[in-house]
Amino acid sequence: MKLETLTQVNAERAARRPVIVVTDVANGDQRLVKARDIATDPLSAELSKQLRMGKSGMVESGGKKLFLNVYAPTARLVIVGAVHISQALAPLARSLDYDVTVVDPRTAFASPERFPDVPLIAEWPDVALPPLNIDHYTAFVALTHDPKIDDPALLHAFERDCFYIGALGSRKTHAKRAERLKAQGASDADIARIHAPIGLSIGAVSPSEIAVAIMAEITAELRLPKETAKVQAA
Amino acid sequence: MLNRDEDILQAAENWQKAGHGVALATVVETWGSAPRPAGSSLVINDDGTFLGSVSGGCVEGAVVTEALDVIASGKPKMLEFGVADETAWNVGLSCGGTIRVFVEKVGQS
Numbered sequence: 001m002k003l004e005t006l007t008q009v010n011a012e013r014a015a016r017r018p019v020i021v022v023t024d025v026a027n028g029d030q031r032l033v034k035a036r037d038i039a040t041d042p043l044s045a046e047l048s049k050q051l052r053m054g055k056s057g058m059v060e061s062g063g064k065k066l067f068l069n070v071y072a073p074t075a076r077l078v079i080v081g082a083v084h085i086s087q088a089l090a091p092l093a094r095s096l097d098y099d100v101t102v103v104d105p106r107t108a109f110a111s112p113e114r115f116p117d118v119p120l121i122a123e124w125p126d127v128a129l130p131p132l133n134i135d136h137y138t139a140f141v142a143l144t145h146d147p148k149i150d151d152p153a154l155l156h157a158f159e160r161d162c163f164y165i166g167a168l169g170s171r172k173t174h175a176k177r178a179e180r181l182k183a184q185g186a187s188d189a190d191i192a193r194i195h196a197p198i199g200l201s202i203g204a205v206s207p208s209e210i211a212v213a214i215m216a217e218i219t220a221e222l223r224l225p226k227e228t229a230k231v232q233a234a
Numbered sequence: 235m236l237n238r239d240e241d242i243l244q245a246a247e248n249w250q251k252a253g254h255g256v257a258l259a260t261v262v263e264t265w266g267s268a269p270r271p272a273g274s275s276l277v278i279n280d281d282g283t284f285l286g287s288v289s290g291g292c293v294e295g296a297v298v299t300e301a302l303d304v305i306a307s308g309k310p311k312m313l314e315f316g317v318a319d320e321t322a323w324n325v326g327l328s329c330g331g332t333i334r335v336f337v338e339k340v341g342q343s
Contacts, residue, residue, distance in 0.1 A: 001338055027310075056262075
């Protein structure tokens with residue numbers, strides 16, 4: 001790999017833009033395709049398929065065996081609510097290679113003692129969330145149980161293309177939340193994006209178990225084809 | 235965990251810029267129950283220092299040895315490890331899978 005190619009791959013990844021390196025494995029010839037150039041690329045069908053699956057693999061084209069190495073951005077988890085569940089969820093998500101950020105305006109909750117080594121933002125969602133640039137490779141969870149914090153956070157998430165949105169609360173709590181959010185302009189489609197009650201149904205009781213249920217659901221949303229993810233989560 | 239692909243590739247860039255010979259080994263094809271998917275990579279410098287993995291740790295030693303050759307020659311190589319391969323069995327890819335690993339020098343023109 002040319003140093004120039006490697007430098008560009010690293011720069012695109014730092015900017016959280018997907019990039020694919022195409023290698024002719026017979027001779028090592030290589031080229032880099034940025035996400036925005038895929039549509040006009042001769043291999044556009046193959047490239048977009050691999051990117052959608054987030055998978056690298058071999059393809060044959062024009063008698064050549066080409067390896068398409070897909071570099072999708074690192075998945076992120078934004079946790080609103082520096083609560084007990086979050087104390088278990090943050091390290092669990094990090095062990096699964098997510099970049100984790102915790103947001104909670106209540107400084108008694110969002111303290112480094114409670115969240116060692118986790119980036120904490122002790123601000124209200126309207127201040128904390130916009131600079132995070134929540135994107136397609138972000139999972140978003142609202143766990144405070146406090147509508148003053150969770151509701152504006154969820155409204156922000158609806159405006160973004162995050163791959164997962166979850167909110168803590170029973171079916172009853174969620175029904176009330178849906179009414180409040182709709183009164184503030186959310187659509188039915190927005191409400192349908194929320195996974196609530198949050199997490200796969202595994203009978204989780206303790207904060208750590210709920211964290212496992214949440215990460216399992218996020219993993220399913222990330223990895224399974226869409227229909228299957230819904231069946232599994234139901 | 236840790237040593238994620240971007241950290242690995244950043245290390246490759248840093249080593250190269252610091253004047254090291256560097257090789258990148260990438261899993262390009264897998265059959266059966268291979269331990270790591272296509273796209274998994276390992277970077278090696280001319281000190282023999284390496285980061286990342288192409289298997290569960292079974293064949294890394296062999297890959298590092300080959301990578302040092304690639305750093306010296308500048309020519310890319312395709313390596314294959316599997317249960318049918320006596321050598322691979324010896325180094326322990328006992329999960330029943332086969333993997334093909336492409337090894338290339340970083341900085342080749």
